[in-house]
Amino acid sequence: MKLISMIPVAAVGGLLLFAAKDFPEWGAVDSPASQSPVSSHFISHTGVDTEVPNMVTAVLADYRGFDTMFETVVVFIAGVAVLAILRGSGRRGSQKREFEVDAEPDLIVTNTVRLIVPVIQIFAFYVLAHGHVSPGGGFQGGVAMGASFILVALAWDLEVALERFSISRCMVVASLGIVIYGGIGFLSMILGGEFLDYAELEKVLPVSREMARYHAMLGVEIGVGFTVSAIMFALYANLSSEGRLKGGL
Amino acid sequence: MIEDGSILNELLIKRLNYLIYVVLLLIGLHAMIAKRNLIKKLIGMAIFQTAIILFYVSIAVKEEATVPIYKAEHDPHGEHAKTKETAADYGDKYQPVALSDEEVRGYANPLPHVLMLTAIVVGVATLGLALALCQRIFQGYGTIEEDELLTKLERADARASLSPVRKTSPEKSSPEEKKRVRKLSKSKELAKEAPRTRSQSVKRKTSRQSGNRKNESKEIGNSPASKPDKTRKKIVSKSTQTGKKDRGGERKET
Amino acid sequence: MIILQIIGILCGLVGLVFFLGAAVGMVRFPDFYTRMHAAGKGDTLSTMLMLAGFGLVTMEDFSLGSWLLLIKIMAVVLFIYLTSPTSSHALMRAAFEDDEMPLTEKDLKKSRRKAKETK
Numbered sequence: 001m002k003l004i005s006m007i008p009v010a011a012v013g014g015l016l017l018f019a020a021k022d023f024p025e026w027g028a029v030d031s032p033a034s035q036s037p038v039s040s041h042f043i044s045h046t047g048v049d050t051e052v053p054n055m056v057t058a059v060l061a062d063y064r065g066f067d068t069m070f071e072t073v074v075v076f077i078a079g080v081a082v083l084a085i086l087r088g089s090g091r092r093g094s095q096k097r098e099f100e101v102d103a104e105p106d107l108i109v110t111n112t113v114r115l116i117v118p119v120i121q122i123f124a125f126y127v128l129a130h131g132h133v134s135p136g137g138g139f140q141g142g143v144a145m146g147a148s149f150i151l152v153a154l155a156w157d158l159e160v161a162l163e164r165f166s167i168s169r170c171m172v173v174a175s176l177g178i179v180i181y182g183g184i185g186f187l188s189m190i191l192g193g194e195f196l197d198y199a200e201l202e203k204v205l206p207v208s209r210e211m212a213r214y215h216a217m218l219g220v221e222i223g224v225g226f227t228v229s230a231i232m233f234a235l236y237a238n239l240s241s242e243g244r245l246k247g248g249l
Numbered sequence: 250m251i252e253d254g255s256i257l258n259e260l261l262i263k264r265l266n267y268l269i270y271v272v273l274l275l276i277g278l279h280a281m282i283a284k285r286n287l288i289k290k291l292i293g294m295a296i297f298q299t300a301i302i303l304f305y306v307s308i309a310v311k312e313e314a315t316v317p318i319y320k321a322e323h324d325p326h327g328e329h330a331k332t333k334e335t336a337a338d339y340g341d342k343y344q345p346v347a348l349s350d351e352e353v354r355g356y357a358n359p360l361p362h363v364l365m366l367t368a369i370v371v372g373v374a375t376l377g378l379a380l381a382l383c384q385r386i387f388q389g390y391g392t393i394e395e396d397e398l399l400t401k402l403e404r405a406d407a408r409a410s411l412s413p414v415r416k417t418s419p420e421k422s423s424p425e426e427k428k429r430v431r432k433l434s435k436s437k438e439l440a441k442e443a444p445r446t447r448s449q450s451v452k453r454k455t456s457r458q459s460g461n462r463k464n465e466s467k468e469i470g471n472s473p474a475s476k477p478d479k480t481r482k483k484i485v486s487k488s489t490q491t492g493k494k495d496r497g498g499e500r501k502e503t
Numbered sequence: 504m505i506i507l508q509i510i511g512i513l514c515g516l517v518g519l520v521f522f523l524g525a526a527v528g529m530v531r532f533p534d535f536y537t538r539m540h541a542a543g544k545g546d547t548l549s550t551m552l553m554l555a556g557f558g559l560v561t562m563e564d565f566s567l568g569s570w571l572l573l574i575k576i577m578a579v580v581l582f583i584y585l586t587s588p589t590s591s592h593a594l595m596r597a598a599f600e601d602d603e604m605p606l607t608e609k610d611l612k613k614s615r616r617k618a619k620e621t622k
Contacts (some may be wrong), residue, residue: 002283009282017267021259025263027312029312033361042359044352047347048347053319055319068367078374079377081381086384109589112589139369
């Protein structure tokens with residue numbers, strides 16, 4: 001079986017290595033991907049169109065905003081699906097597993113976490129809000145935010161973390177994120193543009209067209225951050241406790 | 250051997266990065282094909298994904314280029330803006346200017362980075378979903394080894410085909426009867442497929458508090474995989490004896 | 504400032520030595536607690552030293568940018584100083600709760616005797 005499995009692996013490897021010599025060299029300036037008019041347009045016109053210094057954020061939230069919106073929806077659906085898969089099993093087997101041990105929350109760990117969690121959360125907000133200027137954005141900030149709640153769950157107990165951020169609240173926050181994203185899209189539609197055409201928001205914001213896109217991107221990133229942070233914590237809470245939402249890690 | 254133009258030179262010196270990605274990808278592919286443990290398959294999937302992400306990011310690299318964030322002199326709010334404003338050719342309504350081709354060459358390609366950012370996010374979502382499915386499979390069958398799972402499913406199928414309910418030839422009976430029979434056999438199959446479900450055994454415990462405790466604790470304490478097949482057969486045969494009862498009744502009987 | 508850079512490179516090298524020690528300890532030590540000892544202590548110190556080395560190497564001129572970078576790196580050092588020992592403590596504690604017994608002289612003697620008997 002192991003040997004038979006090597007045949008397709010070797011075949012794929014041979015094909016890929018055969019194709020590798022047609023790929024551009026490391027760091028080639030004239031590679032097809034870098035020469036394409038799309039990416040050069042992104043590099044040259046991001047400043048003109050949106051006044052955002054970070055091109056990745058601009059492409060992610062503005063040029064490819066539709067893609068990112070459904071990206072967020074994918075994350076949301078994954079969270080809902082995990083809830084749906086593990087829900088029923090959790091209710092029935094709400095008794096302790098044999099490998100679980102009773103342990104008090106450790107003093108050193110909890111105090112360190114007390115110290116660290118606010119810093120993590122501030123850093124998450126910084127990454128989220130500063131995503132236009134430096135590496136960062138909604139996904140990264142959201143993950144850092146979710147990690148802070150996971151840290152609380154690790155240090156104390158899952159129940160303690162769920163008291164602060166229960167699963168129903170997670171779902172509310174996650175759907176709120178998508179509503180923010182879609183709402184900005186619809187707002188720009190109502191104001192006379194196309195869906196997710198942020199430039200139209202200049203009619204309600206006291207700024208120029210470019211800065212309207214800049215600020216709308218921040219709003220969109222906040223929506224993404226909401227969804228991602230809530231879903232990350234919901235995923236952890238469900239997976240670590242097999243859907244029972246108590247005990248666990 | 251590694252002179253200019255030979256394949257080895259191409260692969261090992263000029264395009265070493267692709268060789269690394271191919272190796273990573275093959276490790277992932279092999280894990281996905283050959284490993285029997287579902288979690289190991291998932292690890293293979295993650296490695297596979299990493300190889301593709303690295304490949305895309307390496308496509309974005311340009312020689313002597315920096316990260317795709319505007320340097321201070323190109324920043325729409327930075328020095329660039331100030332000099333243009335002082336030039337006064339643009340009036341008081343200042344517009345940032347597009348970069349020239351030469352300046353574009355100084356920035357790495359942002360598009361693959363964006364695509365891979367979304368790919369990573371989708372990867373996390375699918376990985377979480379897959380782990381949840383694995384947990385559910387473990388709860389239902391007591392194993393995440395592929396071959397054990399297959400034998401269990403086969404056994405369940407074989408039992409279902411032997412069961413007396415199926416033998417009442419469905420083509421002779423009326424459509425209502427057929428429906429009823431199908432429903433029954435379905436519920437039976439369900440009960441058989443997962444007779445060792447932890448949750449079910451827990452329920453069994455609660456439903457027959459007065460029953461023999463010893464046997465019960467054995468059933469719950471033993472891990473499902475190591476449990477001898479005898480007990481399981483007993484349960485199944487009992488459930489076949491109870492005949493045409495619905496699931497709840499059956500559970501009470503056992 | 505060439506002196507600062509030399510100090511920074513030295514810091515990095517010393518950090519690498521400690522890192523090597525931690526890695527060797529992880530492989531060579533006999534039981535869980537001693538291994539965690541090697542990993543927790545060596546890893547923390549080596550990471551801190553290496554990061555401090557990076558910070559010093561980047562202090563080419565004393566411009567605002569390099570000061571900002573140094574402050575950021577020092578913040579990372581501070582958080583590693585806080586979190587890395589805590590995480591190894593948490594792992595140790597988990598092992599202790601799980602009744603993992605530390606290796607004692609008795610165990611060593613027993614295993615030596617066994618090895619002799621098998622010979």
